[in-house]
Amino acid sequence: MPKEMVRVHNPAGVKTAVPELPAAPRIDSLRGKSMVVLYNYKPGGDILLARVEKRLKEAFGVGSLPWMLRHPGGAIAEGMLKELSEKCDFVLNGIGD
Secondary structure, three states, X not given: OOXXXXXXXXXXOOXXXXXXXXXXXXXXXXXXXXXXXXXXXXXXXXHHHHXXXXXXXXXXXXXXXXXXXXXXXXXXXXXHHHHHHHHOOEEEEOOOO
């Protein structure tokens, strides 16, 4: 099968710089860690995230804190990132439709 090339064009006609960020450090294990589910109101996302949350609790004893809600468009506010980093060991976040 021939390889296909996909070309993406920016409709604004200008290049946007995307900063390189280092990857987050990995946690050693999920066992006994605390988690916050970050839900962005996407239809059906709550069902999927609840199922994953339940499985993580059963398999690894993950403790979950109350879910946090965010608007589906745009970046997560710095204040919310700071709060998440202080509250829990990791965040379960699903994006897309």
